[in-house]
Amino acid sequence: MKNAITVVRPMQESDLSEVLRIQAASYAGDIPESRASLTAKLLAAPTSCFVAHDERQLLGYVFALPWSSGAPPALNSPDCLIPSVIDCLYVHDLAVxxxxxxxxxxxxxxxxxLPLLDQFKLNRMFLTAxxxxxxxxxKQGFVPVQTSEGIDDKLRxxxxxxVYxxxxTSD
Incomplete structure (x- = not known):
C-alpha cells in the first residue's frame, strides 16, 4: 500500500463509511466520533476536509475547520457551527x-x-494532539500552547x- 500513488481530494459524504473505518482503527477510548458528528463537521466546512486515497481505497482523512482559537470544537457533538469570528484553522482530526x-x-x-490559510486570510493553525x-x-511546525481553564475543561x-x-505561518 505504501508504494501506490496517493491522491488527496475534498472529502464527500460518501467517504464517511471509510473515514469511520480508519477512525476506528486509529483511536481508542472516547476519541472516536459518531457519523453524525463527522457529518456535521464536513457540512460545516466542506472546503477544508480532505481524504487521501490510492487506486484501491481511502488511506487517510483530515477534518479542518475555520475556527476561533479560544477553544477547540466539541468532541463528538452532533452539531458544528463555525464561529462568527474566526482567527485560525483548527485541525480537528487527521488519521491514516x-x-x-x-x-x-x-x-x-x-x-x-496550507492553501486554506490564504483562502481564509489566516496566519495560524491550532489542534489538539x-x-x-x-x-x-x-515536525509539522506546531508547538504546545499554554492554555486557560476554559480550554483545559474542553481538552479533558x-x-x-x-496537548493544545x-x-x-510567515506572512
Missing part, C-alpha cells in the same frame, strides 16, 4: 489507515490544508494526554 502509516499520507493531508501524536505535529474530553498546539 494503519496499513498506510510510515509513508507520506499524513504529510500529504497536512500539506493540503491526542494519543501521543504531539511529536508528529512538532480529548483524553488525559491531550499552534503553528504560526
Amino acid at each position: 489507515d494503519p496499513g498506510a502509516r510510515g509513508g507520506e499520507v499524513a504529510r500529504s493531508l497536512f500539506v493540503s490544508l 491526542v494519543q501521543n501524536s504531539s511529536s508528529f505535529w512538532q 474530553t480529548y483524553g488525559a494526554d491531550a 498546539m499552534c503553528r504560526l
